[in-house]
Amino acid sequence: MKSSLALIMALPNESKGLFEQAQIDVHYSGIGKVNAAFKAFEVIQATGCKTLLNLGSAGSSYFERHALVEVTSFVQRDMDVSPLGFEVGVTPMDQDHPGAIDLEPYFSHLPKGVCGTGDSFETGQPKVPCNLVDMEGYAMAKVCKKLGVRLISVKYITDGADDSAHLDWEENLMLGAKKLLSLYQSITT
Template identity: 30%
Template sequence: MSCYGIIGAMEEEVSILKDKMKLNNIVKIASMEFCEGELSNKQVVIVRSGIGKVNAAICTQILIDKFHVTEILNTGVAGSLRNEINIGDIVISSDAMQHDVDARGFGYPLGEIPRMETSVFPAELALVHIAKEVCQIVNPEIQTFVGRVVSGDQFISDPDRKKVIIDNFQAYCTEMEGAAIAQTAYLNQIPYLVIRAISDKADDSAHMDYGEFERQAIKHTVNLVTTLLEKI
């Protein structure tokens, strides 16, 4: 039977999904609460991983090993790396990379993980297509993009650092967990998808009250995740 792991880095990113689920059990492992139950008539495990790549990778491996999830969805927020992506829009991952992996001193390109066969982790194509269609239907007031998500254990606010990421990765947005989830899923041969609501413009030309952004972002991602589960 299919079981879907749903990861959010922060409690705000998963709390409404938890409220909507039929909760059967809570299991505490590695300081994380794994909520087992049903959402949109699917078996799910919903969990707050905590912020950063290590937390995200540990959380993903636990979902695979202990709860035997068959697919993983990661929902949260990210910063835009393209001017056409506005605050509140949704980016759906085509693939994911880590922008803070830097072994250039050994001759590797920026972002390439030494001695791995790949450093680019493709999302599940069927999930990508369905998620894009669903988002355009349930969230018609915003734009939906499909593109690369890059992650690092850094909050990117410096314009020079942002330019380095834009120039080297051709990414759509940057955040702190998605690529770690993607790499863990890839190594375990588990399909994954990253969903990100955009919190700021690439050129910092527009701003929104964060409380208002958060309310809209949660509404849009909950609409997407719950309807996506119905369709898969």
């Protein structure tokens, strides 16, 4: 079935089954940039969506825990080819997409953030300027840009991207799922 909006999240842990209980189709990418890129491409091809909505969790030492933050720019916090003279966060020889991929804001009431994506669970300060971190968003943004699909991304801040991040992340997922479900329902009903 073709739809103008498709919902993608990284893990069922982030929805806690609440979206499925509400009869909402969720596509799960799995963890990391490769899985996210593949699943985003697959979902766009299968659904023909014009907008991909990414809801999920993120860490931040800038935003308060439990806040919903709309991502307006994604950067790669783990792309580092600086020994060859390239700026950290920039993929060499990729003229189509510079280091940051900007998104058009959708929610007027949410704070805006720059999300650093990387294939590591961040517990420190990333090498590129950003104020929240995830493990999938940049890859989804790149696929959407290449295919001409709008990406809207909202992250629930589960942890402070610090030494206790792994404990806080799991503990805060249920509250995050409830907030993300409420946000989703506010735009689709």
